[in-house]
Amino acid sequence: MDRDRPRPPDVRRRRLDPDPPQRRRRPGRQHPRPDLRHPDAGGPRLQRDDAPARRRHPHRHPRGCRTHAGRRRGRGLDRRPGHSDEQGGTALSSTSETGTKVRVRMAPSPTGSPHVGLARTALFNWAFARHHGGTFVFRIEDTDAARNSQESLDGLIEVMQWLGLDWDEGPVVGGPHAPYRQSERSEIYADVLAKLRESKFTYDCYCTTEEVEARRKASGSKVMGYDGFCRELSDEQLAAFRAEDRKPVVRFRMPDGEITFDDLVRGDITFQTEFVPDFALARANGDPLYTLVAPVDDLLMEITHVLRGEDLLSSTPRQIALYDALAQIGVGNGSVPRVGHLPYVMGEGNKKLSKRDPQAHLMAYRDQGFLPEGLLNYLALLGWAIAADRDIFSLDEMVAAFDIKDVNPNPARFDLKKAEAINAAHLRRLSLDDLTARVTPFLQAAGVLTTPVSVADAQLLEQAMPLVSERINKLTEAVEMLDWLFVDEDHFTRDEADVAKLLDDDGRAVVRASYDAVSGLTEWSTAAIQDALQKRLVDELGLKPRNAFGPVRVAVTGRRVSPPLFESMELLGRERSLARLQSALA
RNA sequence: GCCCCCGUUGUGUAGCGGCCUAGCACGGCGCCCUCUCACGGCGUUAGCGCCGGUUCGAAUCCGGUCGGGGGUACCA
Known part of the structure; x- marks a missing residue:
């Protein structure tokens, strides 16, 4: 690392500033300060001997460097596991830091409900620790008793578990430096x-x-x-x-x-x-x-x-x-942590995403049916990039690639649309079984499925999932996509607006014709149903497909938007399908 | 006010002095696919805050300026 290299001793050295000339004009301030000089000249320190504020721009984009062997500066030498890249430079070769295993922490205050900024910070810390084979400590900063709450603490733990950011020391798991709640220290x-x-x-x-x-x-x-x-x-x-x-x-x-x-x-x-x-x-x-x-x-x-x-x-x-x-x-043992400041996560406008902002709350993302890996992937993009032309990646991939030097210091705006798109991409990476498992709790919570799921429903769900897997971008969307299939006929209802729009007189005529076309079918299969409806509505009545099948869809599924119609009818079964065609006419 | 941080299309980013007539993604717009929705495909849109300097050459280095943000607690 460029900036970790020793400074040329000749140019930058400066006298020790023996008499700070009236820098502080405030009362009491002109007294000699205690000598805080630290024996090791390494990391962040009081630096009275350095040139003033001469910022060296950090060389923080090593990926580019790898392709330019000639430009590789000391980097890559210290990539051994357990050794932080940040510890390589001579300027930091204080005994306190060399050879120390990486230990990072996240230390939230349990106030209010956990928000996305916290998750981003947790993610970067976690990824940093995992990348270096280090330790991730979870510490609770609850010194302000008036503002802390147990609910908030529970929420913090719950959210971390949901996200899958596991910690090596902290609440629940304990550790050698326990307790990890400051109120107990x-x-x-x-x-x-x-x-x-x-x-x-x-x-x-x-x-x-x-x-x-x-x-x-x-x-x-x-x-x-x-x-x-x-x-x-x-x-x-x-x-x-x-x-x-x-x-x-x-x-x-x-x-x-x-x-x-x-x-x-x-x-x-x-x-x-x-x-x-x-x-x-x-x-x-x-x-x-x-x-x-x-x-x-x-x-x-x-x-x-x-x-x-x-x-x-x-x-x-x-x-x-x-x-x-x-x-x-x-x-302490004389060593001092290095610090890095992650960019803000901003909300609408130019304001830091605040707890009052509904977009800020992590629980809301979980409850909306975000995948933890989707949200995390999006959050990782706020200030970091895995590559110039890629933004979908797994946590493992992030861990492998994560380097704190690649983190961009600019504040980032939280963009829900992009978050949803990233989430959708992860949803589509899931296997059918996995997706089914993830969707099930949402279906249960909505009352679409019972708890536990009946064998029959489980089978039906398994058959239906291929129809919806590419049609949803969030887990919750499965509810509207599938409820009509599981509801018993007594409780089946149709969306009023859709009924008004598509089941008018013309629509009902279409439904009537469909009933006739399909009621005598000897074989109740997607192909047979499609064939019969196509013939009757499109070929014979001359309807455009979209006009023909719209009313049938509302009649059968209760909605204008549903999984593919013919497959849906096959799954629903002959009896129920016919009953619904019938009831749409009433 | 003062201190500190930040400044590439609407948004997130890539960029490390020539590979940049600035790449990718999201969004927007249009088209294709199509029984709805979604997926997928194709195309399109728009950017280096500004002014100087260094250099043969600057998004990239330097200076200034403007703008945004944060801090300035017996909060964290």
Whole structure:
């Protein structure tokens, strides 16, 4: 990897910036920061010795390279199983990362119903783990008790299982780093927090949001967020706050300088920390916040790669600074995960797909009769491509081909039409047996089939499936396609609009003629039925086929749209078919 | 406001300095197939945000600009 190669030491080296000249003008900020330099110069780190924000564009399209042997740059050397491609470069050859098995995680908060953005993130993490023979950890970030719910957690698990994205550690399956629900890890965080408070990396902050806001207005500062007021409180100030019985939040002291990290999908990204305010690690009541808990768990669970949504991009510098602090107080084994930020999944217009958007909900896709492999295939296309001229592929194929460097950083619009088309393609790849099995629960849910399915119905279904397999694009569509075949005659009904349109006087005349043509048939087969109807309606009455068979179709199946008519009548059987032709005349 | 990310047809993407009069797919439109629907086949539509620069040559490299998005919490 180009960007992983060692930098030429001559050009880019720069002095260590010994006295950050008044970068922070906010109160308390001009104090010397704790030394956060990390012994290993590798991955994402505070980089005070680097040239400013000189972005090297990542070379992230290795497929092209394979055909240009001359351009292959160090890549492919580190493709051994268990070794992430991302670990190959010398610049990252810190002991912490070399030779480490890939461990990724997805860490959703159980709030609301699971949405497609989450599934996309889960999919990419899962594919990354599987591609590298690594471990996929499922962790529940439920530190915000007010917003979490058990239903949501259940939904998360259910959806992951439906999608077939299996996890190696996490809820249900457990694992060496259990528990995987953060709400059950309070002691861990309390312990870390206590250590942090003993260090210089944090300070207690007594400010209220209103006070901070008021100070900003007064100062006219352009920088939002916390202003560092409580960084260095005098004893008197401290005493005064305590006398007021204020409870402090624990704040992380952002170091001065700049932080550069090599984003797995975006390349180098640099933040000046003066624009990254000191952030709270725990509430005044002591509850840890996401800001603390996610980095702590990533370290403790030995996560090597964090692939997450772009919305977390700007919180990355604080996490990197915190990783450093945590390493220094002995949390984790000294290695730090690399991060990659996946593009947004957008909804209509230019808005991020929100939970309010009906298109966002995964359960809805399942209930509509999407195939998990279809939805997953579509989701994979949002920011990734398996090849220039192909977009239908299996999960296995994705795993084999998936490379985080191929992920496109642009936000992608969710396009239902395309999702359905991809899903339809997968539907057509299914064997008849498989499709039958998948369609059955939907038929049962709709009351078309009983549970369990009777032997007779099962046979009928088996005969009918070839007629519908290429006619449906979602599993649910089988219901309307087949209900007429299974309903008992007492409950058979016809679509009113279709009846009005096709069973008018002319239509009924056609049905009457059909009844006559077919009632005397000695052999009740598709061919015989077709032959008889064709002769009578088309040849003798001179009707156009589409006009001839439309009314018959509505009479027999109750709908204008159905499986092929003659086959349908054969399946329905002579008696029921004749009865329906008869009843259409009433 | 400030910081960060992103910018190829309507949508998702391919593109890695000449292979590009920009490929594929979805959508749209039209046609064919046809007992309905669907499938399938054929054709068609429309794009490198803009301005400069580097180069013999730029979608591709550089600078700027404009536009979109996100962040700026005692949410995640």
